[in-house]
Amino acid sequence: MSNAISVKNGAEFNGAVRVSDAGLKGMITLRGDLSSTKLAAAVQETTGLAIPSRREIVFKGETGIAWMSPDELLIFCAYEQAEMQVAALTETLTGSHFLAVNVSDARAQFSLHGAGVREVIAKGSPANLSPAVLNPHEIRRTRLGQVAVAFWLSADDRLELVCFRSVGAFVYDWLCIAAAKDSLPEVY
């Protein structure tokens, strides 16, 4: 096996907020009929978690599930676990219409930590980041600059962001520039 590393290999930037490469994460795209009991059972068996409701993201330790669209989930797990979990899902779901793919190496994840995380993102996303609208445990798929991203608040001062790995270096640079010291508009 080659020695896998994440897109910015643990890079970190300290500005108005701290931006860091979250490292290797296991991510599985699961598509199918989210209302089917067979799919719900397979997800429960593999992850120990129930299918989240619309736009919800749930985590238990390193394992998590995000609602991505009416027929798509993103399952989070330890990087080494992804292949095994895909195999388990595939075995349970064989015979039904579904798709389970290990996308760990096609995604990047960054963590933002600090009081101004909403403001850093607001500089480049049309999403409404007001605390009245974006709650913790809600995943918001949108754009940052001109690339697709998804993010959620894991705490009031902590934001996790997922994007395609192919634009990972660009997104990291973008976040660092947006998080320059004394540059936050302080609207939230």
Place this chain on the structure above:
Amino acid sequence: MLLLTCPCCGVDADETELAPGGEAHVTRFGAGASDDDFEGYLFHRKNPKGVHFERWRHAMGCGKWFHAARATDTLEVFGTYSAQVLAPPKDLIEKIKLKRPDWEGF
């Protein structure tokens, strides 16, 4: 700025998160159709000043197609609805008629 509520994921999506899909409810004429029907399907659009039904895709969000009804002159949005229908829902048409009594209808 145009804000449309995506009926698939419930997000109030800004225009820059969406991809436009042109006029909605256009009947597709393909192989075997008359030249006139095919020409109409390819080229003829209502292009009204006023109430318009459109297809949009939440491209930077959940990725799904949906329908929207809005006014092309004021950008007023009357509503959004499922992509899996051949005509606008009746209650939406009633709502638009109340707001625009002189609208000629769908």
